[in-house]
Amino acid sequence: MRESKYDLPCNIAQTLNIIGDRWTLLVLHEILAGSRTFNEIKKELNGISSNILSDRLKHLEQAGLVISSLYSEHPPRYEYNLTESGNELEGIFNAMILWGRNNLEKCYKKIIHTECNHEVELAYYCPHCNQNVDELEAVELDAVDTTGLK
Template sequence: MKAPHYNVPVEATLEVIGGKWKVVILCLLKEGEKRFSELQRAMPAITKKMLSQQLKELEKDGVVNRKVYNEVPPKVEYSLSEEGETLREILNMMCAWGDRRMGNTPNCS
């Protein structure tokens, strides 16, 4: 399989984090591990199917870890991977920019 060709580097970034929900998911995960239901409650407009799909894509791209506990009922937690942690500064900057745009004092860490 041939590696993708990008005209500008931001294309490589957008291939991983582009779309309506991925950055929101990553911003929630930068606060710490979250279960599927916690993510869904934090994003009431997303469907279960879309959340599941976005998490699978983020996991496939290596920015999210999925940890399955051997319990009944099954417990699954999601977190930023080591590669995902490299996005923390960018996510904080995006959050701060959004806060300013909304007229809020930046409240991102």
Template sequence: MKMQYNLPCNIAQTLNIIGDKWSLLILHQILVGRETYKEIHDELTGIPTNLLSERLKSLEIDGLIKRELYQSHPPRNKYTLTKKGYDLEDVFNSIILWGEKHLDTCYKKLVHKNCNHSIEHRYYCSNCNKVVKIEDISVLDPNEQ
């Protein structure tokens, strides 16, 4: 059974879904095109097979991936991200950007496909049509409005 945070916090509640060991890495493998159990397992050196099976089931229950049978004997499934799962792409990119800035060894970089130069993360307000500085962002509790 997964450890659950019992806090009224978006971060804590999101971690209840994707914060256990391997889940984000599994989701990232599916995002980059690895669809089968074998493809995912081969890329995630060190993950026990029973844990991969458990995480895939949990991610399906949480609505982040969907499973589709592509072979019946023996049963083989392919996994794809749902819309909810694809919405984690910004999280993956933010983690990559953080790693570029803070890891001793940088393994991946985010670059603009057209010119191959590094990109930056920006916040944008669609109401004002402006880029917003981080110091001008506040966290709002909708229950306190």
């Protein structure tokens, strides 16, 4: 795992400090997709080595994205699951799948609405305006609103 973290006041950099290491996002996605045990995950992620998977699971558990639990005492067997934080990564996964759908030359997946089987699009819903909106802005959390002020 990377020792040197990004030192930037930015959600993206800080998020990458947690999920930005090689294999990390794929491990998380694999758990979300249903793999639970060490070897199940390893088998699906063609090319990952034991020590890296071991390391990533350990750090993800520390970071609170994954939780491991003993599901058999004899022999001791662990299963890995996502925490609430881990599950919320689905927005990132979906954004990547959708980007890939439009921009990869070799694309494997699409995201469909289960009921009607049609592909969906990303949208942003404003609870205040009670509708989807397009005009977005990423702003500093503590920023003072200066709109219209001199």
